[in-house]
Amino acid sequence: MVKANSSPVAPSKTPVMLGLIAALVVTLFVYYQVFLFLREGTANPWIIFIVSLLWGIGGIWLLFVLVTSIVDLLPGKYRQGIMPWVFATPALALVFYYLLIPTFRTFWLSLLDSDSIKFVGLQNYVYAFTSPAMLESFKNNLIWIIFGGGLSVVLGLLIAALSDRTRPSFEVSVKTLVFLPMAISMVGAAVIWKLVYQYAPAGANQIGLLNSIGGVFGADPVAFMIARGINTYLLVVILIWMQTGFALVVFAAAIKGLPSELLEAARIDGATELESFFKITIPYIQVTIISVTTTIVISTLKVFDIVFGMTGGNFGTQVIANEQYTQMFRSFNYGRGAAVAIVLLIAVLPVVYFNVRDFGKEAKGF
Amino acid sequence: MKHTKTAFAVTLITASLATLALAQQAKTVNIFGAFSGNEANVFQAVIDSFEAKNPGIKVSYGSSNDFNTVLNVRVQSGDYPDIAAIPQPGVMKDLASKGALVPVASATAALIKNNYAPAWGELGRGDDRKLYGVFHRVNVKGLIFYNKAAFEGAGYKVPKTWVELQALTKSMESSKAAPWCVGMESGGATGWVATDWIENIMLRTQTTKVYDNWITGKVNFNSEQVRNAFKILDGIWGNPKAVYGGRGSIAATSFLDSAKGLFTKAPQCWLHMQGSFATDFLQDDIKKNLDANVGVFVLPMINTKLPQTLEVGGDQFVMFKGKNRPEVQKFMTFLATGASAEPWAKVGGGLFPHKDQNLNAYKTKLERSFTEIILSAKSARFDASDAMPSAVNQAFWKGTTDWVTGGGTLDSVLNDIDAAYKK
Numbered sequence: 001m002v003k004a005n006s007s008p009v010a011p012s013k014t015p016v017m018l019g020l021i022a023a024l025v026v027t028l029f030v031y032y033q034v035f036l037f038l039r040e041g042t043a044n045p046w047i048i049f050i051v052s053l054l055w056g057i058g059g060i061w062l063l064f065v066l067v068t069s070i071v072d073l074l075p076g077k078y079r080q081g082i083m084p085w086v087f088a089t090p091a092l093a094l095v096f097y098y099l100l101i102p103t104f105r106t107f108w109l110s111l112l113d114s115d116s117i118k119f120v121g122l123q124n125y126v127y128a129f130t131s132p133a134m135l136e137s138f139k140n141n142l143i144w145i146i147f148g149g150g151l152s153v154v155l156g157l158l159i160a161a162l163s164d165r166t167r168p169s170f171e172v173s174v175k176t177l178v179f180l181p182m183a184i185s186m187v188g189a190a191v192i193w194k195l196v197y198q199y200a201p202a203g204a205n206q207i208g209l210l211n212s213i214g215g216v217f218g219a220d221p222v223a224f225m226i227a228r229g230i231n232t233y234l235l236v237v238i239l240i241w242m243q244t245g246f247a248l249v250v251f252a253a254a255i256k257g258l259p260s261e262l263l264e265a266a267r268i269d270g271a272t273e274l275e276s277f278f279k280i281t282i283p284y285i286q287v288t289i290i291s292v293t294t295t296i297v298i299s300t301l302k303v304f305d306i307v308f309g310m311t312g313g314n315f316g317t318q319v320i321a322n323e324q325y326t327q328m329f330r331s332f333n334y335g336r337g338a339a340v341a342i343v344l345l346i347a348v349l350p351v352v353y354f355n356v357r358d359f360g361k362e363a364k365g366f
Numbered sequence: 367m368k369h370t371k372t373a374f375a376v377t378l379i380t381a382s383l384a385t386l387a388l389a390q391q392a393k394t395v396n397i398f399g400a401f402s403g404n405e406a407n408v409f410q411a412v413i414d415s416f417e418a419k420n421p422g423i424k425v426s427y428g429s430s431n432d433f434n435t436v437l438n439v440r441v442q443s444g445d446y447p448d449i450a451a452i453p454q455p456g457v458m459k460d461l462a463s464k465g466a467l468v469p470v471a472s473a474t475a476a477l478i479k480n481n482y483a484p485a486w487g488e489l490g491r492g493d494d495r496k497l498y499g500v501f502h503r504v505n506v507k508g509l510i511f512y513n514k515a516a517f518e519g520a521g522y523k524v525p526k527t528w529v530e531l532q533a534l535t536k537s538m539e540s541s542k543a544a545p546w547c548v549g550m551e552s553g554g555a556t557g558w559v560a561t562d563w564i565e566n567i568m569l570r571t572q573t574t575k576v577y578d579n580w581i582t583g584k585v586n587f588n589s590e591q592v593r594n595a596f597k598i599l600d601g602i603w604g605n606p607k608a609v610y611g612g613r614g615s616i617a618a619t620s621f622l623d624s625a626k627g628l629f630t631k632a633p634q635c636w637l638h639m640q641g642s643f644a645t646d647f648l649q650d651d652i653k654k655n656l657d658a659n660v661g662v663f664v665l666p667m668i669n670t671k672l673p674q675t676l677e678v679g680g681d682q683f684v685m686f687k688g689k690n691r692p693e694v695q696k697f698m699t700f701l702a703t704g705a706s707a708e709p710w711a712k713v714g715g716g717l718f719p720h721k722d723q724n725l726n727a728y729k730t731k732l733e734r735s736f737t738e739i740i741l742s743a744k745s746a747r748f749d750a751s752d753a754m755p756s757a758v759n760q761a762f763w764k765g766t767t768d769w770v771t772g773g774g775t776l777d778s779v780l781n782d783i784d785a786a787y788k789k
Contacts, residue, residue, distance in 0.1 A: 199618045228772070331757035
């Protein structure tokens with residue numbers, strides 16, 4: 001592998017080392033030139049394509065070879081210490097640059113005014129906690145968490161437990177059907193469900209699924225998306241439709257891992273099906289339930305695409321993530337947008353903590 | 367193995383350096399805009415005619431459906447396009463005051479002075495009074511479309527005054543179709559149809575001075591003048607017989623679909639108010655012969671003492687700081703000539719404000735008549751909500767949407783919009 005034949009012993013090492021470092025400097029210089037060239041971006045598209053392909057793959061390889069060769073030449077104790085960093089540094093640098101810096105920058109922006117010029121203290125947070133739009137968002141996100149998260153988990157668990165008892169061929173088709181929506185993007189789902197909730201005035205051709213079914217029974221068409229009070233719940237249904245499949249598959253796998261001796265022993269002791277489900281199955285897959293629940297709760301807290309695609313946050317359906325988008329990219333109020341983003345981050349953090357903590361438990365368990 | 371690696375590395379570096387040294391960065395003009403799809407294809411015809419006259423310059427156009435967002439992110443990161451086509455004067459003024467734009471060259475400015483009505487030059491100025499924008503494709507709003515065959519078949523006459531229009535719609539209420547089709551659903555931009563109505567009513571009830579002060583926030587939303595406009599709109603939208611499907615349908619119907627109601631098998635409505643671009647939303651077979659199918663008149667003045675003023679809109683092209691290279695300036699100047707209008711007018715779907723344009727080039731008589739409306743207008747004002755600060759525009763959209771769907775009283779809605787001025 002990389003541990004090349006150039007690493008044997010001492011005296012001749014220095015010139016090789018210097019050569020390698022020189023090569024590294026040349027490579028980095030060329031990288032910079034390539035960067036400038038690609039940023040300009042007006043050359044023949046084919047040349048751009050080839051250069052980016054070569055340096056996207058060949059350049060990374062070259063850097064990797066050079067750095068590992070240099071580290072290989074170091075004495076053993078240093079080599080042991082440095083080598084892992086050669087592999088980890090790029091990933092850490094990316095996390096730092098794309099995640100950590102933006103987080104702190106967002107926090108800083110949230111203390112500045114709409115054009116990020118004047119310092120305004122916590123004024124944007126006053127907006128984030130008291131404005132009608134945000135209060136509406138908090139209320140709606142709560143609905144998303146409780147109904148979206150709760151029903152996805154309950155339905156997923158129910159279908160997993162029931163389908164486990166059926167014929168294998170039936171089980172597979174049920175699971176496939178329920179899981180299928182997971183393959184659709186959130187925006188794609190919004191487009192599909194737009195056709196379900198579509199409204200046309202009475203007397204017109206109803207192309208919406210619900211309204212045309214209602215029409216068969218003589219009901220007046222309902223403009224579902226602007227019906228305050230029920231429209232958020234109708235949006236939550238879309239999320240349940242998508243997330244139940246995810247919950248189902250994970251729960252089904254966990255239930256399959258349940259040793260059949262446990263259930264048999266319970267039956268012999270006279271436990272009913274319900275008792276063994278609640279007292280054996282659920283405790284046994286508890287860790288899975290927690291991690292699935294937290295994963296879905298995180299996605300309900302961050303829900304954006306469905307609301308953006310269906311109502312644009314109008315008609316009383318606003319949620320935190322869409323309010324952030326509206327402030328940041330429609331009103332161009334960077335201060336408020338950033339403050340809302342930080343509030344959302346803080347709301348998600350505890351759930352992420354639970355989620356990660358239990359992943360750790362699970363890993364130890366196996 | 368070692369040698370192959372070294373050989374590969376050396377080849378990679380030398381070949382790349384050679385390529386970078388030799389690759390010609392072409393003389394290119396990059397334009398970024400909001401219009402896409404078919405409109406972008408037609409704009410390519412404009413570009414082609416420029417490139418044919420200016421060999422050696424390549425012009426490329428790119429667009430985003432989320433234009434404002436992407437443009438702002440690009441400006442923040444210093445990744446300027448050469449030229450951007452901005453639909454909202456408010457956004458142009460923001461960028462100009464941030465120092466991201468450069469004023470047009472004197473050759474372009476001279477053309478704008480001579481080849482356009484003064485209003486267009488005025489709209490292209492930043493807060494510092496410098497001229498930044500060149501208008502190319504424009505539109506006119508407050509047009510009322512009707513189905514020619516059905517309208518004439520029913521014996522209706524085009525109303526000349528607001529009183530006549532009211533009498534006409536009153537008599538339509540007892541016919542088999544509703545007087546108006548109104549749809550304002552437009553995703554995250556829901557609300558602009560309502561703000562367009564309010565703006566058109568404002569221009570027909572108030573002086574242009576009040577209108578201008580309204581844009582800058584000197585006339586409040588919660589003022590007698592603006593309340594009156596909402597009251598007039600309520601007289602139409604709030605009357606269940608006046609709108610197809612009633613008030614409850616307005617926010618649930620897409621603005622794209624509402625125009626089609628004129629031409630359904632049994633027409634759903636007689637009239638539809640929208641910008642000149644609404645012809646694009648009509649059914650395909652109607653679009654094939656717009657002249658024969660579609661009739662149009664301008665919403666009459668409500669306060670007849672005022673001179674007729676049109677509401678217009680359009681994209682203005684601006685140059686970015688450090689990007690005013692000769693080839694970029696050349697393209698900007700080209701856009702200010704009638705020659706840049708002709709390729710688009712021939713294909714249809716665009717109106718142009720240039721005085722020296724060839725009116726015979728328009729594909730349909732209808733579009734030619736729109737252009738004549740624009741060219742002959744004594745007075746014109748830009749879409750007010752687009753000229754307001756972005757935050758106010760957003761609040762205006764949301765406020766009218768809430769008002770229409772019962773999410774707030776007129777008072778609370780107007781106060782909310784006023785609050786957006788203060789931030």
